[in-house]
Amino acid sequence: MKNLVRLTIVLAGLLFPLMVFASPLVSVSMKAEKEVSVGTKGEKVTKRVAATNVDPGDVIFYTLNFVNSGDEAANSAVLDDPIPKGTVYLPGSAFGKDAEITFSIDNGNTFKKPSLLTYEVKMPNGKTEKRSASPEEYTHIRWTVRVIPAGGSGSVGFQVRMK
Numbered sequence: 001m002k003n004l005v006r007l008t009i010v011l012a013g014l015l016f017p018l019m020v021f022a023s024p025l026v027s028v029s030m031k032a033e034k035e036v037s038v039g040t041k042g043e044k045v046t047k048r049v050a051a052t053n054v055d056p057g058d059v060i061f062y063t064l065n066f067v068n069s070g071d072e073a074a075n076s077a078v079l080d081d082p083i084p085k086g087t088v089y090l091p092g093s094a095f096g097k098d099a100e101i102t103f104s105i106d107n108g109n110t111f112k113k114p115s116l117l118t119y120e121v122k123m124p125n126g127k128t129e130k131r132s133a134s135p136e137e138y139t140h141i142r143w144t145v146r147v148i149p150a151g152g153s154g155s156v157g158f159q160v161r162m163k
Contacts, residue, residue, distance in 0.1 A: 025070030026077055026148060033061045054162050060087065063157040066148065074148040079156060080108060082140050087160035091135045096143045096156035104140035105133045111142045 117133035
C-alpha cells in the first residue's frame with residue numbers, strides 16, 4: 001500500500017510543494033533446520049543445522065525472517081507458507097509474535113483458526129457428515145502480522161515431521 005506524502009521544500013525563500021510516495025517494503029527469507037546431537041568434551045549437545053539431508057521421522061524447523069526496509073510501517077502484513085509435501089504439521093508449533101496464525105486445508109484458498117477448519121464427507125448412505133480437520137490435513141499456514149514498523153524485523157515459523 002502506498003501513501004501519498006506531501007512535502008514542502010523551501011528554496012531561495014520560495015515554497016515548492018512536492019509529492020512523494022511512501023511505502024513499506026517487506027522482504028522475507030526462510031531457513032529449514034533440524035536438530036542433531038553432537039559430542040563435545042564427553043557431553044552430548046543438541047544443535048540446529050541446515051536440513052539438507054532428512055530421513056522419515058525427522059522434525060524440521062522452518063523459520064521465516066522478515067524485514068521492512070521501506071519508509072513506512074507495514075500494517076496487517078500477510079505471510080503465507082505451504083506445508084511441504086511429504087511432511088505433517090506438528091500441532092501447536094507455529095509461532096509469531098504479534099501475529100494472528102491461521103491454517104488452510106484447501107491449498108491456500110481459505111484460512112481459519114484450527115477449531116474452525118471443517119470439511120464435508122459424503123457417506124455411503126448419501127448423507128453428508130461434517131468433520132474437523134486434523135493437522136495432517138493442513139496445507140498452508142498464514143501469519144497476519146499486526147505492524148512491521150519501518151526498519152523493523154521479526155520471525156515466524158513452524159515445525160513439521162517427515163513422513
